[in-house]
Amino acid sequence: MSISEYFQLVVSDYTLRTITLGTAVLGAICGMLGSFAVLRKQSLLGDAISHAALPGIALAFLITGAKDTNILLLGALVSGLIGTFWIRGMITKTHLKTDTALGLILSLFFGFGMLLLTFIQKQPNANQAGLDKYLFGQAATLVEKDVWLMTTVTSICLVVLLLFWKEFKIMLFDADFTKTLGFNVRFIDILITFFIVLAIVLGLQTVGVVLMSAMLLAPAAAARQWTNSLSMMIFLAALFGAFSGVFGTAISASQNNLSTGPVIVLVAAVFVIISFVFSPGRGILFRQLRFRKNRRDLKLQKTLQFMHSIAVTHENIEHPHAIRILNNFQGFTRKTLQKLEEKDWITLSGQQWALTAKGFHKAENLFNQQNTDEHATD
Amino acid sequence: MEKIAVQVDDLTVAYNYKPVLWDIDLFIPEGVLMAIVGPNGAGKSTLIKAILGIIDPIAGSVAIYGEPYDKQRKMVAYVPQKGSVDWDFPTTALDVVMMGTYGSLGWIKRPGAKEKKAALEALEKVGMLSFKNRQISQLSGGQQQRVFLARALVQNASIYFMDEPFQGVDATTEIAIINILKELRKAGKTVIVVHHDLQTVPEYFDWVTFLNVKKIATGPVKEIFNDDNLTKTYGINYKVAINK
Numbered sequence: 001m002s003i004s005e006y007f008q009l010v011v012s013d014y015t016l017r018t019i020t021l022g023t024a025v026l027g028a029i030c031g032m033l034g035s036f037a038v039l040r041k042q043s044l045l046g047d048a049i050s051h052a053a054l055p056g057i058a059l060a061f062l063i064t065g066a067k068d069t070n071i072l073l074l075g076a077l078v079s080g081l082i083g084t085f086w087i088r089g090m091i092t093k094t095h096l097k098t099d100t101a102l103g104l105i106l107s108l109f110f111g112f113g114m115l116l117l118t119f120i121q122k123q124p125n126a127n128q129a130g131l132d133k134y135l136f137g138q139a140a141t142l143v144e145k146d147v148w149l150m151t152t153v154t155s156i157c158l159v160v161l162l163l164f165w166k167e168f169k170i171m172l173f174d175a176d177f178t179k180t181l182g183f184n185v186r187f188i189d190i191l192i193t194f195f196i197v198l199a200i201v202l203g204l205q206t207v208g209v210v211l212m213s214a215m216l217l218a219p220a221a222a223a224r225q226w227t228n229s230l231s232m233m234i235f236l237a238a239l240f241g242a243f244s245g246v247f248g249t250a251i252s253a254s255q256n257n258l259s260t261g262p263v264i265v266l267v268a269a270v271f272v273i274i275s276f277v278f279s280p281g282r283g284i285l286f287r288q289l290r291f292r293k294n295r296r297d298l299k300l301q302k303t304l305q306f307m308h309s310i311a312v313t314h315e316n317i318e319h320p321h322a323i324r325i326l327n328n329f330q331g332f333t334r335k336t337l338q339k340l341e342e343k344d345w346i347t348l349s350g351q352q353w354a355l356t357a358k359g360f361h362k363a364e365n366l367f368n369q370q371n372t373d374e375h376a377t378d
Numbered sequence: 379m380e381k382i383a384v385q386v387d388d389l390t391v392a393y394n395y396k397p398v399l400w401d402i403d404l405f406i407p408e409g410v411l412m413a414i415v416g417p418n419g420a421g422k423s424t425l426i427k428a429i430l431g432i433i434d435p436i437a438g439s440v441a442i443y444g445e446p447y448d449k450q451r452k453m454v455a456y457v458p459q460k461g462s463v464d465w466d467f468p469t470t471a472l473d474v475v476m477m478g479t480y481g482s483l484g485w486i487k488r489p490g491a492k493e494k495k496a497a498l499e500a501l502e503k504v505g506m507l508s509f510k511n512r513q514i515s516q517l518s519g520g521q522q523q524r525v526f527l528a529r530a531l532v533q534n535a536s537i538y539f540m541d542e543p544f545q546g547v548d549a550t551t552e553i554a555i556i557n558i559l560k561e562l563r564k565a566g567k568t569v570i571v572v573h574h575d576l577q578t579v580p581e582y583f584d585w586v587t588f589l590n591v592k593k594i595a596t597g598p599v600k601e602i603f604n605d606d607n608l609t610k611t612y613g614i615n616y617k618v619a620i621n622k
Binding site (some may be wrong): 039041053093112163164166167170172173174176177178179180181182224227228229230232233350 | 394418424427430432443448451454456458463464467468469470474477480481483486487488489513529
């Protein structure tokens with residue numbers, strides 16, 4: 001099946017539609033909440049939480065003996081939350097730094113989870129097969145009920161986000177200041193963290209424990225490149241996340257059922273690479289182009305400055321001079337002279353040049369940042 | 379008798395086991411422009427943070443006009459150290475200044491036209507109106523400091539706490555800031571500033587507190603800003619040391 005066939009099938013096929021919708025919604029909520037994680041410099045918290053969820057899944061299965069998704073995810077939620085609170089506790093109560101606490105909890109919980117998984121595999125119960133799909137995720141197992149759950153959580157999250165928008169924003173930017181204003185910073189913090197844990201748990205079935213953090217971070221990192229507004233960043237991150245979900249599922253389904261989680265994450269990574277290179281404000285490409293242009297402009301200005309130094313010695317600043325005079329000075333070519341003429345800073349006639357009034361004014365104010373700063377009034 | 383704007387009783391703060399502030403008693407009269415001076419690690423920022431409830435003290439109490447801080451929040455404005463936030467945060471200068479209005483708005487309610495007007499006025503006061511839509515990472519250090527100051531001005535408080543507002547700013551910005559602080563004092567406000575440059579203390583401030591874990595002295599600059607207190611605070615005879 002090719003990708004275009006896939007998109008035709010999405011319209012008609014119920015299962016494919018469910019899966020596509022599910023990964024799209026998941027991508028959106030992850031992008032949205034991932035923006036918060038990135039801006040709080042808690043990028044690795046997501047990784048720790050998702051790994052910490054694994055023993056919860058195994059324990060939930062051991063206790064109930066059933067493979068009901070909701071029960072397994074409830075187990076994941078509980079153990080993810082326990083992991084989160086341990087991390088926070090370690091950071092506040094001991095001398096350990098954040099990265100150490102995250103690393104410890106991540107490997108400890110993941111190790112315990114793997115141990116439980118192998119233990120379950122040895123059991124004579126035939127029901128255990130498929131628990132390991134939570135490691136890398138399997139979008140094909142999504143059913144309508146799961147999509148409804150994701151949509152409900154995403155909607156609640158969106159309402160909370162809109163309601164506490166101002167509080168979230170100020171807390172992300174300046175927590176100390178927020179505290180002096182009388183806002184309960186702890187409450188806002190726990191609210192954000194809770195939703196991040198929730199989003200991660202929802203994604204475990206589709207993307208899996210190991211790669212879940214990329215779902216949070218990649219769309220947000222890509223979105224940050226395109227905008228300097230928080231609301232726009234969150235919107236773009238949700239959009240990028242949703243597209244990663246859809247395209248990832250499409251590629252995975254059309255290419256011999258490649259494992260969905262890794263494909264979605266790779267698609268998200270493509271968004272990141274494109275954003276890093278091509279975004280107009282912060283992208284590498286345009287930064288380099290701007291840098292080159294600035295260098296060319298500086299050369300022009302140097303030449304103009306030299307011309308100005310000659311022109312000021314005359315009463316009439318527009319008095320023509322021989323181009324040959326400039327030979328004493330290394331910073332010009334025919335092309336730079338043409339450029340200067342294009343900008344209306346000089347006039348050329350034959351082997352002579354003359355400053356214009358505009359060029360003279362420009363040269364006078366070349367180093368006066370107050371007046372020539374073009375952005376000053378924007 | 380003049381009113382006491384801030385009263386600190388027996389304030390003790392410790393990180394882990396080491397005391398950072400030890401048994402501080404402090405009265406700050408209304409309407410002074412006060413510098414807190416002391417060596418690195420003397421607890422100057424910690425004192426402000428403890429007064430504002432950002433850090434929990436081990437012991438002691440703080441009163442703002444005779445009431446606990448929680449009840450008097452709206453009378454207090456705060457300018458944190460410039461380095462305490464990420465200036466690459468996706469927001470504009472105007473947006474940061476608007477944050478000063480969030481306290482009076484309370485939970486959930488969004489800022490409206492009135493708040494925006496106040497923020498624009500504050501930006502104008504600090505000479506940053508033309509930068510209102512600038513992404514904050516594209517501001518110079520001095521401009522960022524001015525934005526922070528504008529955010530505090532918007533709080534329209536009676537008492538201003540500022541943590542090193544002159545750190546890393548050029549002469550123009552320093553003069554602009556000190557003129558605003560003097561204006562605040564003229565309007566009857568109380569301004570408390572963590573300050574590093576001892577040279578400018580007599581010129582800028584009328585009240586000073588010497589701090590080095592313990593409070594060394596507090597009072598009018600004219601009376602207590604002398605070699606004796608400087609030596610007690612810094613452990614060296616400051617004036618002799620620089621004249622060498």
